[in-house]
Amino acid sequence: MKRVILSxxxxxxxxxxxxxxxxxxxxxxxxxxxxxxxxxxxxxxxxRGNCGMCKNTIEKAANSVEGVTDANWDKDxxxxxxxxDSSKTDAMAIHNAIAASGYDTEKVAGNEEAYKNLPGCCxxxxxxxxxxxxxxxxxxxxxxxx
Ligand SMILES: [Cu+2]
Numbered sequence: 001m002k003r004v005i006l007s008x009x010x011x012x013x014x015x016x017x018x019x020x021x022x023x024x025x026x027x028x029x030x031x032x033x034x035x036x037x038x039x040x041x042x043x044x045x046x047x048r049g050n051c052g053m054c055k056n057t058i059e060k061a062a063n064s065v066e067g068v069t070d071a072n073w074d075k076d077x078x079x080x081x082x083x084x085d086s087s088k089t090d091a092m093a094i095h096n097a098i099a100a101s102g103y104d105t106e107k108v109a110g111n112e113e114a115y116k117n118l119p120g121c122c123x124x125x126x127x128x129x130x131x132x133x134x135x136x137x138x139x140x141x142x143x144x145x146x
Pocket of ligand 1: 052
């Protein structure tokens with residue numbers, strides 16, 4: 001009989017504890033979501049291309065993704081720097097948009113039809129090296145250099 005009372009007491013205590021921690025959890029989620037609304041992410045990844053016209057096409061494609069606020073492709077490094085609102089879009093959406101315009105990215109091969117329709121000077125070499133800045137750092141921008 002004593003044991004029954006004891007386990008009831010334990011259960012009641014556990015119930016209280018879990019109730020408390022649940023309330024706390026809800027608060028944490030709300031905070032995270034609020035922070036996420038203004039979460040800007042900077043990202044760099046390799047994109048193949050040749051010239052200034054390529055630059056326009058690549059940047060236009062990246063900027064066409066909702067949530068992208070800034071896109072700058074470096075012709076020499078074969079690399080794009082993008083800033084985007086991570087609550088509105090993600091890295092893959094940007095890769096896909098650039099690939100759809102005919103350009104290869106680190107992760108997505110350029111659309112062949114779009115590539116064929118590019119001006120002759122823009123039909124870059126598919127074997128071209130892309131600057132991947134050494135490592136795959138898709139989300140980590142703690143060691144960003146500007
Ligand atoms: Cu070009």
